[in-house]
Amino acid sequence: MNNRLASVLCAVLALAACRKGEKSGPVVAEVGGEKITVDEVRQRLNETSPFLRARYNTVERKKEFLENMVRNELLAQEAIRQGYDKSPAVREQTKRAMIQELIKHQLDSKLAGIDIPEEELKKFYDAHLDDFVKPERARVFHILLPAKDARERAEAKKKAAVLLKDIDAREKKGEVNAFQGAAIKESKDAPSAPLGGDLRFLSKDELTRAYNAELANAAFELKNPGDKTQPFDTPAGVELVKLQVKTVAMNRSFEESKEPIRQRMARERRSRDYDEWVKKLRENTKVAIHEQELEKVQVDAAPSPQQPAGISSAHPQALPPVAPVSPSGQKAPPTAASKIGGN
Structure with missing residues (x-):
């Protein structure tokens, strides 16, 4: 996938995200018929790393950041005018973004495990004492x-x-x-x-x-x-x-182990909830697998490792699977992560 198409895809997805709900609050920029609000700018800034965020502490720097948002809006609007919002690549990216949002709101609200009572944490500690x-x-x-x-x-x-x-x-x-x-x-x-x-x-x-x-x-x-x-x-x-x-x-005491236990129990619960949820979705939806047709699917051979630099593959790169949202520094449960966005 060339850089131009990649930029268009990102811009279209950004526009789709901005149009999910009603916008409110002070407007900092208008691009065509779209408005960019103070809340949107703040949200995008908060999505950057603390190191980069510290740069945007002056009006000039904030304007520089806003210009990037304006550019993305321009690209998104042009992409829609050219019909990229209907392309299979954009639809696939949109589908994965929707799955991310669905997982985040359906399962990740309890990922911190703050609702797990202390007696359950202690029970886990006693049952897994050899781990501590x-x-x-x-x-x-x-x-x-x-x-x-x-x-x-x-x-x-x-x-x-x-x-x-x-x-x-x-x-x-x-x-x-x-x-x-x-x-x-x-x-x-x-x-x-x-x-x-x-x-x-x-x-x-x-x-x-x-x-x-x-x-x-x-x-x-x-x-x-x-x-x-x-x-x-x-x-x-x-x-x-x-x-x-x-x-x-x-020799880690219960007090020393409490928070790691909470995180582990929350991740394991999330994985169970995900499996049960997908199972119910499948039970309530007609799903048919046609193995005869599946056998006809041809898989392209891996590119040669000796391929000279600067020469790209004849086939476009597959889009990477989207990993589920998880707290910083925590890996998502392998059971759920291996399925999200992949099936």
């Missing part, structure tokens, strides 16, 4: 050399010391997986040995329950990624442990 309170977790590798008595334990410690010395030497030469390689060959812990001794991410309590307190204590005493223990005793034998990484513990 997480213990410190560590991912460690270990090598187990089993020992049943004092003699076997002494031999296992000697072997572990030799293994540790060899691992250190290989790591200094750049072999970053030396510990894992040794675990595969030497560790007798059947579940983890084939994985290079990897115990995955576990909290201290989880590691204690899965193995033993000695292993958990040794693992969580390590501070930095890559740190290793000296050989140490556990009920199962003698072990070596290497720290891969630790995650920071999180």
Whole structure:
């Protein structure tokens, strides 16, 4: 789509928006039979970013902004004279703009979630406590050399010391997986040995329950990624442990989590309401899908990534789907967003 047509489309949509309802209030400009009011100028200014808005603090700057609105009005009126308001491209854009307005007024009025009572927020917090309170977790590798008595334990410690010395030497030469390689060959812990001794991410309590307190204590005493223990005793034998990484513990109280919970619950409610609303609309409207005709739809191949700069595709670009309106910084629910303006 060339720049001229794009400008015409935007202007026609702007004119359609201005003509939605009765205009009232002081008039700052007249263009043909259309009036631009103080409220319209204020609304357009408020739609700009705060940084840009700060520029328009003098009459000269405000007049500059108004001139842009006048230009858009001129373009819109000329576009209608030339019949662009009846073109499929403009009608499609208008349809999407109407969907945006419909969604905003039908669903987004409750998106802030201010109507959700505090007891519901607390119930959500309690039901999803793992999202807000997480213990410190560590991912460690270990090598187990089993020992049943004092003699076997002494031999296992000697072997572990030799293994540790060899691992250190290989790591200094750049072999970053030396510990894992040794675990595969030497560790007798059947579940983890084939994985290079990897115990995955576990909290201290989880590691204690899965193995033993000695292993958990040794693992969580390590501070930095890559740190290793000296050989140490556990009920199962003698072990070596290497720290891969630790995650920071999180303990967010209900008061700290209240507003994020409110926003999350409001978004989830909006998504449910959208699905139920569209379902009812479909139930009350005759909808027929003709799959035989659908099969005949040919999809153009994607343009070559090697296309030289300055040469445009032979096919006009498809208009992007319109995302639903949502508060600044908040993404709209994927369930609703994937459908709005697309089907």
